[in-house]
Amino acid sequence: MKVYALVGESGTGKSTSVLHFCDEHNIPAIIDDGILIVNGKKIAGTSAKYENNYIKAVKRATFFYDDHREEVANVIRMTALNKILIVGTSVKMVNLIADKLKLGKIDTYIDVSEIRTSKEINMARYMRNTQGKHVIPIPYMQVEHNKLKKILQKGRKLFSKQAKYIGEETIIQPHFTKGTITINEDVYKEIITHTCKKIKYVKNAKILDYDFTTFQSVTIEIELNCPLEQNIVELLEKVQQKVNEAMLSYFKIEMYAVHIRLAAISPDR
DSSP states (O other): OEEEEEEOOTTSSHHHHHHHHHHHTTOOEEEETTEEEETTEEEEEOOGGGSSSHHHHHHHHTTOSHHHHHHHHHHHHHSOOSEEEEEESSHHHHHHHHHHTTOOSOOEEEEGGGTSOHHHHHHHHHHHHHHOOEEESSOGGGSOGGGOSEEEEOOOEEEOTTOOEEEEOEEEEOTTOOOOOOOOHHHHHHHHHHHHHTSTTEEEEEEEEEESSSSOEEEEEEEEEEOTTSOHHHHHHHHHHHHHHHHHHHHOOOOSEEEEEEEEEEEOO
């Protein structure tokens, strides 16, 4: 059996990406957060997200408990698997899981940055940090509802590029969440307009449209007061750059798009 490992920090979207990655590489089995998933369905184990504190969750995810470890290891032995992928937050963690389940040496390590863009990773971190949402890559009906504090939503059904059904996600609020951070949209808008007005020759800036939850985009109306010889395109591109830098610096949000509408220009005499 060939063993793969997908490695990335918590909240970078590993569980969201794993079903598509496994489908593309013909990997039928996944070990993620203490559960064994085969062909998009849970067949053994208990999710670490059911635990009521962080320490227990880590122990569950790394198969510290004998009964849990033996259950999953036995099912792996009885199932004719040619490939399996382990999901973890570090190389040390996936190596430990492989050792606990007696899977042998890991053949291939994949960093989450190899299969997700920086924008997707930053978006996943934003959702985790602000909303506390976690993904389990199994169908909603397979989640043990009585063990969870709160089921957030059913997530979505996942299909391959050939429209073949490959599995489902369930989005949950675990017991051990550290809480959520709520940022009013007016804060984002204030930071953006303040950033724009600090740029030389920008007289005024106003937010016309925005989306800070899905595509991370904003449309800004700009008024300029600048010399006639000023390169307007370069100036507006600078506005886009500074807004991107500010959102990344303050909130770790990598903007999908910053649209600029030039509303007025007056010569600087």
